[in-house]
Amino acid sequence: MTMLKYDPEICEKCETVDCLVRCQYMQFDLTQAKEEKLKLLAGESSRVLEGCATCYACEEYCPNNNHPFYLIVDRQEELSTWPVPIPLVKQQVKMMSPKGKITPGKVNTPLINLCFFPMLTGCIRGRLFDGTSLIEGSDIFCNIMWLHFAKNSVIRERLPKIIDTIQNNYLAENGINEFVCFHDECYGAYTHLAPAFGIDVPFKTVHLFEYLTKRLTVLKKEITPIRATVAYQRPCSNRLIPETQHWVDEIFNLVGVDRVEREYDRENALCCGTVLRAMQKDDIADDLQKRNLDDMQKVGAAYCVFNCPACFFTMKDMVTERGITPILMSELCQLALGQ
Amino acid sequence: MEKIYQELKKIVGDQYVSNQPEERFFYSRDGGTTEPCFPDFIVMPGSTEEVQKIVLLANERKIPITPMGAALVLSGLSRPLRGGIVVDMKRMDRILEVNEFSRFAVVEAGTSEGKLQAYLKKHHPSLKHSVPDAPPMATIGGNILIHGSGHLSALGGFHTEMLNGLEAVLPTGEIVRIGSCSVSPYWFSRAPLPDLAGLFLGWAGTTGIATKIAIKLYPDRPLNDIDIFVMEDADSVPDVIRRLSGTAVAEDITAIMTPVPEWASGFQMINVIYGAESKREQVLKRDLLRESVKKYIKDKVGGFMPLYSDMKGRFMEAPASQLVRFADVKKGGGFEYVGAIMPIEVFPDAYRKGLEIAERNGVTYSTGARIIGLGHTMMFFYAYAFNRADPIDVKKAQKALEETNEAALTIGGIPWKAEVPAQQGIIRRMDPNTFKLMGRIRQTLDPNGIMNPGNWEVPS
Numbered sequence: 131m132t133m134l135k136y137d138p139e140i141c142e143k144c145e146t147v148d149c150l151v152r153c154q155y156m157q158f159d160l161t162q163a164k165e166e167k168l169k170l171l172a173g174e175s176s177r178v179l180e181g182c183a184t185c186y187a188c189e190e191y192c193p194n195n196n197h198p199f200y201l202i203v204d205r206q207e208e209l210s211t212w213p214v215p216i217p218l219v220k221q222q223v224k225m226m227s228p229k230g231k232i233t234p235g236k237v238n239t240p241l242i243n244l245c246f247f248p249m250l251t252g253c254i255r256g257r258l259f260d261g262t263s264l265i266e267g268s269d270i271f272c273n274i275m276w277l278h279f280a281k282n283s284v285i286r287e288r289l290p291k292i293i294d295t296i297q298n299n300y301l302a303e304n305g306i307n308e309f310v311c312f313h314d315e316c317y318g319a320y321t322h323l324a325p326a327f328g329i330d331v332p333f334k335t336v337h338l339f340e341y342l343t344k345r346l347t348v349l350k351k352e353i354t355p356i357r358a359t360v361a362y363q364r365p366c367s368n369r370l371i372p373e374t375q376h377w378v379d380e381i382f383n384l385v386g387v388d389r390v391e392r393e394y395d396r397e398n399a400l401c402c403g404t405v406l407r408a409m410q411k412d413d414i415a416d417d418l419q420k421r422n423l424d425d426m427q428k429v430g431a432a433y434c435v436f437n438c439p440a441c442f443f444t445m446k447d448m449v450t451e452r453g454i455t456p457i458l459m460s461e462l463c464q465l466a467l468g469q
Numbered sequence: 470m471e472k473i474y475q476e477l478k479k480i481v482g483d484q485y486v487s488n489q490p491e492e493r494f495f496y497s498r499d500g501g502t503t504e505p506c507f508p509d510f511i512v513m514p515g516s517t518e519e520v521q522k523i524v525l526l527a528n529e530r531k532i533p534i535t536p537m538g539a540a541l542v543l544s545g546l547s548r549p550l551r552g553g554i555v556v557d558m559k560r561m562d563r564i565l566e567v568n569e570f571s572r573f574a575v576v577e578a579g580t581s582e583g584k585l586q587a588y589l590k591k592h593h594p595s596l597k598h599s600v601p602d603a604p605p606m607a608t609i610g611g612n613i614l615i616h617g618s619g620h621l622s623a624l625g626g627f628h629t630e631m632l633n634g635l636e637a638v639l640p641t642g643e644i645v646r647i648g649s650c651s652v653s654p655y656w657f658s659r660a661p662l663p664d665l666a667g668l669f670l671g672w673a674g675t676t677g678i679a680t681k682i683a684i685k686l687y688p689d690r691p692l693n694d695i696d697i698f699v700m701e702d703a704d705s706v707p708d709v710i711r712r713l714s715g716t717a718v719a720e721d722i723t724a725i726m727t728p729v730p731e732w733a734s735g736f737q738m739i740n741v742i743y744g745a746e747s748k749r750e751q752v753l754k755r756d757l758l759r760e761s762v763k764k765y766i767k768d769k770v771g772g773f774m775p776l777y778s779d780m781k782g783r784f785m786e787a788p789a790s791q792l793v794r795f796a797d798v799k800k801g802g803g804f805e806y807v808g809a810i811m812p813i814e815v816f817p818d819a820y821r822k823g824l825e826i827a828e829r830n831g832v833t834y835s836t837g838a839r840i841i842g843l844g845h846t847m848m849f850f851y852a853y854a855f856n857r858a859d860p861i862d863v864k865k866a867q868k869a870l871e872e873t874n875e876a877a878l879t880i881g882g883i884p885w886k887a888e889v890p891a892q893q894g895i896i897r898r899m900d901p902n903t904f905k906l907m908g909r910i911r912q913t914l915d916p917n918g919i920m921n922p923g924n925w926e927v928p929s
């Protein structure tokens with residue numbers, strides 16, 4: 131088993147315990163946070179394990195990059211503190227397993243990795259994705275989702291195989307060394323989680339935002355500014371890669387939308403709710419979805435922009451009911467290009 | 470023969486009678502595994518009076534009559550076991566009345582489920598009837614008379630419990646009305662009269678031909694939702710069903726246990742469908758369901774699947790097209806299932822026995838149960854798909870079906886819409902006085918024994 135690259139000493143000495151004190155789903159004062167942290171370090175049970183919403187935010191809050199969230203998930207699994215009922219976990223593990231349906235073939239750069247979202251292949255079209263090729267399917271599913279299920283063991287088992295599949299079936303054969311991650315989760319998996327878990331990644335990944343920004347810059351003359359206010363629904367996986375956030379603002383500038391300041395954006399973004407429903411915590415999911423939607427409505431958002439397909443599918447109907455148009459980031463760009 | 474043919478033509482018109490080999494072939498079989506039985510004539514009446522004339526003719530000449538809806542029962546009940554006339558009811562498909570206040574519809578017995586569903590959607594969108602998962606051409610008459618069940622059975626029970634009354638042509642040709650319509654212009658109820666509907670329900674067309682049917686309708690709510698409770702301990706399923714159904718929230722509860730797709734194998738998925746007038750009601754109902762099974766959620770041994778709204782539609786579809794797809798999974802169009810009516814507590818035995826039989830016989834299977842009422846009983850089904858063009862496959866399915874019928878009886882259940890061998894199994898276990906009473910009733914109603922003979926009989 132690959133060990134988590136994690137330094138307990140850093141946590142022991144930590145004065146702020148931001149990972150817990152800033153948590154949006156559990157309340158801790160500094161003293162309580164320190165106590166709970168010590169329990170986690172000692173491998174003991176803590177109310178953190180039961181109460182964690184698995185929103186990944188503490189990975190972003192930690193000033194020391196010491197992977198507090200990955201540690202929580204390791205502890206949940208070690209102590210069998212399952213956040214989600216066991217049959218649901220087992221069923222998901224089966225459902226999302228690699229199906230061995232790899233069809234190696236000719237691909238070229240820019241290569242878009244659509245992860246395991248077959249329903250989104252229609253998004254890869256038009257001038258925005260001119261000349262790209264596409265890979266997709268269970269065999270290249272990044273598997274980061276098991277962080278929500280206390281199943282780091284599944285990540286440790288499957289991620290190296292997925293990396294191998296991508297490298298040996300798509301990249302090496304075609305002399306390619308990089309691809310664009312359509313989903314935040316993939317980029318987070320390869321650039322943040324894999325190194326923290328000690329898993330080697332032989333290729334380079336480009337975030338969709340970077341790709342979109344560059345493409346929009348090339349196509350600048352074809353853009354008709356949308357001139358609307360948007361609310362951005364930042365996904366949990368983006369907490370692993372906050373360095374990509376500036377691209378969001380750049381894309382919004384390029385397509386002519388105004389990302390209105392609102393309470394639940396950026397470091398204060400709220401979870402879409404799906405994971406909390408899997409945890410059977412519908413009351414919490416109801417509450418945070420309501421706060422999030424109220425907030426979007428209050429600032430007069432005309433669009434709610436998603437980058438995560440899971441957030442999109444979870445929230446699109448409720449957003450629409452509030453008179454706000456749900457849209458994926460790539461589709462927002464297509465709109466500006468008149469496609 | 471030619472004379473009878475000419476007389477039938479006189480009753481229904483040239484177009485609606487046939488003695489041709491093509492039609493005789495087609496009407497000799499259904500989609501299940503039973504052997505074909507050829508009719509001599511097929512006739513499609515257009516009115517109660519035409520049905521009456523056909524029955525009088527058959528009585529006079531002592532010709533067997535087999536009523537037929539869409540022949541989708543699959544257990545060969547509308548095959549003419551002793552030849553004679555198949556009376557195909559599909560032309561009698563008029564929707565005669567929809568009463569918005571007392572929530573019922575009066576239809577001709579050959580009206581298809583799909584037609585009534587579409588009609589209500591268009592003309593009475595606030596009402597719906599309980600749709601079975603059979604293909605939409607199944608008839609209301611055929612379904613009600615076999616004690617069918619469907620998408621409102623958790624709310625309203627068996628479809629026979631939703632029957633307000635009927636009109637039927639007796640085997641001797643008299644036209645009778647059963648229920649309030651025998652006294653009043655309204656087809657609102659079977660109470661408070663002596664309930665004669667039982668003379669026609671579950672008899673497989675051996676006591677007369679229903680020509681009109683009145684069924685209860687239910688509110689079609691603007692908001693509809695599904696929760697799927699997933700677990701992997703069959704022994705706990707009866708308790709979970711008892712709890713979920715006890716909330717009286719559900720319109721439909723079905724348990725699905727299927728080996729395909731692979732991710733579903735080994736789990737029991739209990740689908741609970743409910744409607745609501747408002748978001749508040751929807752959330753309240755959801756919370757009641759969660760509260761009822763909180764013990765299992767707390768122990769992490771069961772939980773509700775998180776579902777995107779786009780995924781929910783296919784689980785709530787009425788009828789469920791998934792089932793029809795499964796029915797043809799082997800291609801070649803062969804499908805039959807044992808539906809057994811059972812008490813909820815035998816679920817674990819029924820489940821294990823089903824798996825054992827399917828695996829032993831190497832058949833493609835899917836099992837499940839539809840809960841009737843507030844967990845009062847269930848229709849447990851063992852569905853077997855087979856390739857009709859492959860005789861070995863058909864034989865395997867036949868054997869599995871026979872073993873399943875026997876197992877259902879041993880467990881304490883009763884095969885539903887039982888094919889002839891399963892009827893024999895039921896009769897063997899039945900209180901002899903009950904069977905004698907059935908015989909006396911039949912003899913009284915049908916002295917010449919013309920109605921669907923071969924069913925509910927001791928083999929001579």
Ligand SMILES: Cc1cc2nc3c(=O)[nH]c(=O)nc-3n(C[C@H](O)[C@H](O)[C@H](O)COP(=O)(O)OP(=O)(O)OC[C@H]3O[C@@H](n4cnc5c(N)ncnc54)[C@H](O)[C@@H]3O)c2cc1C
Pocket residue numbers: 535536537538539540541542543546547558578579600601602603604606607608609610611612613614615616617618619672673674675677678679680792793796804921
């Ligand atoms: C994929 C699939 C799914 C199914 N799901 C369900 C389900 O969810 N619920 C359910 O209840 N059933 C289900 N069925 C079983 C069956 O198809 C239905 O019950 C159907 O409604 C039977 O109606 P029918 O018109 O096909 O009747 P038929 O098969 O034609 O006849 C059934 C019996 O009733 C007699 N009969 C028919 N019409 C009359 C009449 N007017 N007067 C007197 N006797 C008559 C026939 O002689 C026969 O004995 C399913 C079948 C399939 C293939």
